[in-house]
Amino acid sequence: MNQAMVFLTLHRAELSLLFVNDRKMHAINKEFRGVDSPTDVISFPMYASPKEFPASEDFLLGDIVVNLDRAQQQTSDNLENEVLRLLIHGLLHLIGYDHEVSAYWARKMASAEKEIFDALTQIPR
Numbered sequence: 001m002n003q004a005m006v007f008l009t010l011h012r013a014e015l016s017l018l019f020v021n022d023r024k025m026h027a028i029n030k031e032f033r034g035v036d037s038p039t040d041v042i043s044f045p046m047y048a049s050p051k052e053f054p055a056s057e058d059f060l061l062g063d064i065v066v067n068l069d070r071a072q073q074q075t076s077d078n079l080e081n082e083v084l085r086l087l088i089h090g091l092l093h094l095i096g097y098d099h100e101v102s103a104y105w106a107r108k109m110a111s112a113e114k115e116i117f118d119a120l121t122q123i124p125r
Helices: 002-007 022-033 068-074 079-094 103-121
Strands: 013-020 041-045 059-067
Touching: 013 022, 013 079, 022 041, 022 059, 022 068, 041 079, 059 068, 059 079, 068 079, 079 103
Parallel strands: 013 059
Antiparallel strands: 041 059
């Protein structure tokens, strides 16, 4: 994940990651989004906009919660790649991307996800 943050020039930012199962994600989704079902990833940004990011210090970007049960169900490739995709998706939400506001932003976010995923999967791990 650090490589993705460097790719996005967020090398001074920190974030927390939580990996959960369907049951826990269902509870989180219901409590914080009012949705009575599990989902694959949820992000909790610390800032409403990237314009609010501190300019001169390390800062906490936010939290990403990944549902490993959903990741396993959704993958036709391998679990590691699906988790990476979900982490990238969550990270983009933390920096202000929102695929739910318009078709334009959905396309922009999908393009950014692919670009970052492709770049990271070319780096030897």
